[in-house]
Every structure is written in structure tokens, then in C-alpha cells.
Amino acid sequence: MLSIAQNLDRQDALAALRQQFYLPQGTIYLDGNSLGALPVAAKERAVEVVNQQWGQDLITSWNKHAWIDLPLHCGELIAPLIGAAPGQVICCDSISVNLFKVLSAALQMQKGRSKVITTVDNFPTDIYVIEGLRQQLGEVSCELVLSEESEIETQLDERIAILLLTQVNFRSGRLLDMRRITELAHEKGILVVWDLAHSAGALPVKLDGCNADFAVGCTYKYLNGGPGAPAFIYVAQRHQGEFQQPISGWMGHAAPFSFNSAYAPVPGVKQNLSGTPAVIAMSVLEAALNVWSDVDMLRVRQKSMAMGEFFLECLKACGLDDEFVCVSPDSALERGSQLAFQHQHAYAICQAWIDAGVIADFRAPDLLRVGFTPLYISFEELWQAVNKLKLIMENKEYLRDAYQSIQTVT
Numbered sequence: 001m002l003s004i005a006q007n008l009d010r011q012d013a014l015a016a017l018r019q020q021f022y023l024p025q026g027t028i029y030l031d032g033n034s035l036g037a038l039p040v041a042a043k044e045r046a047v048e049v050v051n052q053q054w055g056q057d058l059i060t061s062w063n064k065h066a067w068i069d070l071p072l073h074c075g076e077l078i079a080p081l082i083g084a085a086p087g088q089v090i091c092c093d094s095i096s097v098n099l100f101k102v103l104s105a106a107l108q109m110q111k112g113r114s115k116v117i118t119t120v121d122n123f124p125t126d127i128y129v130i131e132g133l134r135q136q137l138g139e140v141s142c143e144l145v146l147s148e149e150s151e152i153e154t155q156l157d158e159r160i161a162i163l164l165l166t167q168v169n170f171r172s173g174r175l176l177d178m179r180r181i182t183e184l185a186h187e188k189g190i191l192v193v194w195d196l197a198h199s200a201g202a203l204p205v206k207l208d209g210c211n212a213d214f215a216v217g218c219t220y221k222y223l224n225g226g227p228g229a230p231a232f233i234y235v236a237q238r239h240q241g242e243f244q245q246p247i248s249g250w251m252g253h254a255a256p257f258s259f260n261s262a263y264a265p266v267p268g269v270k271q272n273l274s275g276t277p278a279v280i281a282m283s284v285l286e287a288a289l290n291v292w293s294d295v296d297m298l299r300v301r302q303k304s305m306a307m308g309e310f311f312l313e314c315l316k317a318c319g320l321d322d323e324f325v326c327v328s329p330d331s332a333l334e335r336g337s338q339l340a341f342q343h344q345h346a347y348a349i350c351q352a353w354i355d356a357g358v359i360a361d362f363r364a365p366d367l368l369r370v371g372f373t374p375l376y377i378s379f380e381e382l383w384q385a386v387n388k389l390k391l392i393m394e395n396k397e398y399l400r401d402a403y404q405s406i407q408t409v410t
């Protein structure tokens with residue numbers, strides 16, 4: 001397997017991109033699907049924005065360093081990565097806050113309909129935000145409907161206002177068919193909101209091509225914007241006239257510096273700004289997004305799928321495939337850029353693996369999740385990681401007391 005891995009690395013057209021990231025010596029990082037690695041340019045930008053722009057140029061930087069344009073500018077850098085033509089994406093807030101905005105606005109657009117449907121195993125924040133809206137607006141205006149992921153298509157009917165789906169399931173990695181589901185929903189007059197948390201930067205997304213209505217996503221995973229990096233929101237051009245988000249803050253005003261007490265939203269996607277953008281975080285994100293300027297997303301997808309397949313082969317070669325039950329779809333075409341394995345000792349194994357230099361993550365109650373980030377991970381690392389796992393299992397390393405008590409984060 002080692003020589004196969006080395007051969008795949010030699011043929012890897014993305015291999016050189018690794019030099020653009022800091023990765024700690026002796027660590028194999030298989031958790032870029034939760035927090036992306038640090039790009040060299042992002043670190044340099046952090047220093048520059050703090051020392052020079054904030055430290056020396058002070059408030060003049062809003063113009064001098066175009067701080068005021070960062071949300072739209074970052075949105076324009078994200079747009080091609082998610083298949084959106086210019087003028088439809090803006091960077092702001094978190095996914096949770098952007099979901100609140102987009103769901104509220106979409107409900108307003110769907111007069112006479114109140115049901116918002118999503119999947120039972122969606123990332124919890126997506127469900128919580130719908131539930132929060134229901135409490136705020138009342139059941140008559142917002143009703144939460146939960147469906148099994150496998151049954152979602154049969155649940156769509158004319159009483160549903162909005163379908164909220166995460167394109168790649170955060171646990172199983174299952175990839176939903178955006179084009180087909182959007183089309184089915186539209187046939188019933190349903191507006192669709194896509195959560196791209198595990199898609200943006202992981203695989204080619206075609207929002208415009210699939211006739212999507214709205215989308216949200218984060219930049220701290222595959223886009224490497226850093227912990228808590230600002231999220232993004234997509235509003236299809238055709239909806240921008242009618243769309244009115246509820247957090248009508250001054251940064252979404254047509255003329256914020258007129259300080260007019262009457263709110264008049266700026267036309268277009270910029271209306272999604274509410275308060276002052278997180279300039280330091282967004283500057284760092286901008287540098288991280290520039291890494292993508294020459295990256296072909298089809299190549300990213302090819303490598304991501306090859307990595308998933310190779311990882312499974314490594315497990316087999318080490319005799320671990322029976323013990324680690326893969327709960328992700330069998331076909332790489334139906335997965336995002338991760339694999340999840342069920343094991344009763346998943347938490348302890350994950351901790352022991354981290355101690356052995358391999359960072360993956362645990363998702364309760366019993367999943368070991370492995371993420372593949374094609375910009376900076378090699379096939380040889382995957383082989384090494386599985387070998388370390390084999391040792392942990394052979395030595396029953398994971399039974400040590402230190403690995404038993406579950407911590408909260410990651």
C-alpha cells in the first residue's frame with residue numbers, strides 16, 4: 001500500500017498546494033472538515049491587518065484598506081466555488097444567524113404556507129433555528145416538520161413553504177442530489193435553502209445551475225478561514241427584489257452613513273449585512289480564499305473521492321474493515337469528503353489516535369469521523385494514519401482510563 005500511496009502522491013496535481021499551509025510536524029490532520037488548516041497567507045494577513053491596518057492606519061483603513069468592501073469582496077471570492085454568478089453571495093455572521101435571516105425572509109415570501117421541513121439528522125443548529133422561529137412567530141406561521149433523510153422526497157407537497165437541507169450530512173457524509181431535489185421541490189412551489197457547511201471547498205457546487213433559491217455555508221472548514229470565520233449567504237438574483245431579511249441593521253441600509261432613522265434596505269444581496277463586519281476575521285478569510293484562485297474544483301473532487309476509496313482500502317489491508325463499520329454511502333459519488341465509522345469505543349479510539357499524532361473526530365454517540373482535505377493531505381499520510389490505528393487496536397490502547405471520559409468540544 002505504501003508504494004501505491006507514494007505513486008498516487010506523485011501523480012497528484014494538487015500536491016504543491018500543501019506548501020501554502022502550516023501543518024504541525026508529526027501530525028496527520030484528518031479533521032479539516034471541522035476546522036481547516038492555517039494557510040501561510042492567512043497568518044501573514046493577520047499580522048498585517050493588526051499591526052499595520054489597525055495599529056497604524058486606524059480608522060482610515062475602512063477606505064484605505066477597503067475594509068468596508070470585505071463582505072461583498074469575500075462573497076465574490078466564494079461565489080465561483082459554489083457555482084454562483086456575481087452579485088448573489090455575501091460574507092457575514094454565522095450559519096445559524098444567516099439561517100434565521102433566510103428562513104424568515106423565505107417564509108414571508110410563501111404567503112399561505114407555514115411548514116418548514118428538514119431532516120431529523122440535520123446538524124442541530126438548522127433544526128434549532130426553525131424551532132426558534134416557530135416559537136417567535138407561532139405555529140400558524142411557522143411549523144417544523146422533521147423527515148428521515150431517505151424519505152424527504154416523498155414528503156414534499158403543496159403545504160410546505162420551505163425545504164431546508166444540508167447537502168452533505170455532517171455525520172454520514174451522504175451527498176444529496178441538489179439538482180433533482182430542488183426541481184422536485186419547485187414543482188410543489190417550495191423554496192429550498194441549502195446548507196453548504198460540508199460542501200463549500202469540498203466538491204463542485206452548482207447553485208445557479210441547480211436553480212437553487214437560497215444557501216448558507218461556513219468558511220472555517222474546507223475554505224480554511226480560521227476558527228469562527230464569517231459565514232456566507234446566497235440569495236438567487238431572481239428573489240432579491242422580494243427578499244427582505246429581518247435583522248435590518250444599518251450596514252444593510254442603502255446609505256448607512258446618512259444616519260437616516262428610516263430604514264431603506266440596500267438593493268441586492270448586500271441587504272444581508274446587519275452590523276459591522278468582523279474585519280480582522282474577514283481579512284484573514286480573504287487571504288485564505290485567495291489560495292483557491294487557481295484551484296480546479298473538479299480536481300479537488302477527484303482527489304477527495306480517491307482519498308476516501310484509498311482510506312477504505314487501507315483499512316481492509318490492515319484487517320480493520322470488519323471492526324470499523326462504515327456508515328457512509330458505499331459509492332464515492334454519493335459522499336462528500338469524509339467517512340464515518342461506527343465503533344462502540346469510537347470516542348476512546350479517537351483520543352488514542354490523536355495521541356498517536358492523527359487528528360480525526362468523534363461524533364456522539366459512536367462515530368469516528370475522518371475528513372479528507374485535498375489541498376493539504378497526502379495519500380501516504382492516509383496509509384500512515386491507518387497503520388497507527390492498527391497499532392492502537394492491536395495493543396488495545398484505547399482501553400486506557402485516560403481515554404474514557406468524554407470532553408465536550410470536537
Ligand SMILES: Cc1ncc(COP(=O)(O)O)c(C=O)c1O
Binds near residue numbers: 166
Ligand atoms: C451542517 C452544519 N450547519 C451549521 C453548522 C454551524 O454553523 P455556525 O456555527 O456557523 O452557525 C455546522 C457546524 O458547525 C454544520 O456542520
Ligand SMILES: Nc1c(O)cccc1C(=O)C[C@H](N)C(=O)O
Binds near residue numbers: 034035197228409410
Ligand atoms: N464550528 C465548530 C466549533 O466552533 C467547535 C467545534 C466544532 C465545530 C464544527 O464545525 C462542528 C462541525 N460543523 C461538524 O460537522 O460536526
